[in-house]
Amino acid sequence: MSRRNLTLLSWKARSHGTDQGGFTLVELLVTVSLVAIIFATFASFFTNYLILYSKYQTDAADFTELAGQSQRIADVLRGVTDITNPGANTLTVYAYFSPNDTYVSQVSYFLSSSGKQLMATITPMTANPPTGTLITSKASTYTILSNYTAPTSGSLFQYYDGSGTLMTQPITDEHSILQIQVNLSEPQNHSSKPLTLTTTVSLRNRKTNL
Numbered sequence: 123m124s125r126r127n128l129t130l131l132s133w134k135a136r137s138h139g140t141d142q143g144g145f146t147l148v149e150l151l152v153t154v155s156l157v158a159i160i161f162a163t164f165a166s167f168f169t170n171y172l173i174l175y176s177k178y179q180t181d182a183a184d185f186t187e188l189a190g191q192s193q194r195i196a197d198v199l200r201g202v203t204d205i206t207n208p209g210a211n212t213l214t215v216y217a218y219f220s221p222n223d224t225y226v227s228q229v230s231y232f233l234s235s236s237g238k239q240l241m242a243t244i245t246p247m248t249a250n251p252p253t254g255t256l257i258t259s260k261a262s263t264y265t266i267l268s269n270y271t272a273p274t275s276g277s278l279f280q281y282y283d284g285s286g287t288l289m290t291q292p293i294t295d296e297h298s299i300l301q302i303q304v305n306l307s308e309p310q311n312h313s314s315k316p317l318t319l320t321t322t323v324s325l326r327n328r329k330t331n332l
Contacts, residue, residue: 180311188306188319191266195304198229199323204251205296210277216251225250233270233278240267240278273307273318280305300325
């Protein structure tokens, strides 16, 4: 074989050996590192998105609960015939709890000892005041909100007189109350500010049934 042919075969062998070399260890490590970084970034973003979405879903459910309970309290207050104990976080009224009630019931709203639950006690009566008496054996206590927090206004109930002026505590003349503002509030999951729903009820139907 001629020297030229040997040289050509030697060059092809070296070229073929170079083609079969593939990625170096450094190149593989760089590639794996880049893939790991991209994967970690995507996983972190996706996880944070799911967490935030879950928080918004929870807040939406809490707002629906606030709206429902606010409407229930408003329905009771519209049937008020008399008010006692109009406090910032407590309220006791005599009201037709149901449109079909023959007599009013005593309805008391108050906060639990921990201040984290809004409660209500319903006590039926034998007849309307002043002749009726409370049937304490049939009293029932319910949890209105299980995760209550103080609203930005600072109080659960606010009271207004006939001119629309906010009445200051303590209120000595319950008959001057013509509007009650109910401020229901729960903590938010995606924000440090509480989730609050305010409802104002005009007491224009006192001494009448629903």
